[in-house]
Amino acid sequence: MSLKKTKAFEFLIYTNLTSRNLGFREVSVFPAAPFKEYPKAKKVKLSINQFPSTPPFFEILNKRRSKRGYNRYSISLREVSLLCYAAQGITGVAGFYLLRTAPSAGALYPIETYVAINFSEEIPPGIYHLEIKDFSLALLKEGYMGKILAELSLGQRFLATASLVFIWSAVLRRTISKYGSRGLRYIFMDVAHICQNVLLASEALGLKACPVGAFLDEEINKFLELDEEESVIYLATIGK
Template sequence: MSDYATSLGVQYLKATKHSREEIFEKRREEIAPAEPFKQKQYEGAPVIELPKVAPPDASLWKALRERRSVRKYRDGQMDLETLSALIWAGQGITGRIGNYLLRTAPSAGALYPIETYLCINSVDGAPPGLYHFNVPFYHLSLLAEGDYGRELGERAMGQPMCWRAQVVFVWSAIPRRTMAKYGSRGIRYIFLDAAHICQNVLLAAQSLGLGACPIGAFFDDEVNHLFGLDGEEETVIYLASVGIPK
């Protein structure tokens, strides 16, 4: 169809392609780095320390074979160790080179543009609410206490997973972190980064006997507002519900 070639998506893909002919000549936009460049900190927010993870003795191959998107969950609480394992799978630190904190998931240029937020509905040891995961300190900062699952679900086009799951992961991007190095092509990398993180969490959930579902359908700025994000310097790009399967 003619709309395909002129669509914003195709124009973007074309405009951000690398080719042998242009790789050295093509002008890259000059984008100032994010300030502060470091991982986000919520100074003064109440903190929930995450227990250290004892990796379950589970086979990657089994998890790959058996993973399916699970959208129905049982009532009940997830324990904090299990939540910690899921978080670690997504963004745990596994190495260090200079100031770079290397993670379980790869990141283009080791720039780590993705921040992890949680909507906790039912976890033993963490009251329901909205949280931010502090990567270097390995703790959760409580941003707002309360039952936000339904509100998040309404903003995710009414998807009940958001209030029935024990926890919903909400991943935002701070595009400048990656765009300052890669220009607009960096947008491609940001979504790839998020997908790596999400898949780690999905496979970890499978290994732990939980069910999970990635969520791409949501009203962007409505979810941004819930987490106090401006939608430009930082914007939510992906969600995943994780719960005890029915």
């Protein structure tokens, strides 16, 4: 089959910006709330008193590798706090916008972070949502979910032995309302920035990490009880 006939190629061409289509919108899409919050959930407060001393930045870049052999290491609250900070910590305020460690097209921040804690003596195992504004984890489902996540990731067993699995979803409306279908490109770029921050932070902390793009989308959406317009787009495992 010709590459040009694939949906991927069609999408790329359809969402190209040209001097003739600037400002073109196929349909108008209303914006969405900028934050997702679970106010009734039990919370685990994250905190960082001091940044750790780490190897030099370029050494960290040089060492980063996708590593999948984990030993069910008990991850600490401090390590989880630093990883969540690397993902989506607030680092500045500009009007209504809460600026973060990773950039986002239009400062619209369409990505939601969920964290599956598999092994930790300080945080009860379970699925949590990262609450951006108060830097806490909201408990959504209690208990060890590593085996289920491994099954939903096409049987990739290292998800079951990782200390923690990041699950990133996109709230499409936040970005599509401004950029139309081209916004989907930005959503994937946004999540890649977040993930790379986490991969480098893991390396800096002496942990192992691996990004994961192979999973059953709909099944994970259902498992996390995501909203109708929200969908999982990327995972990453962290362990030792």
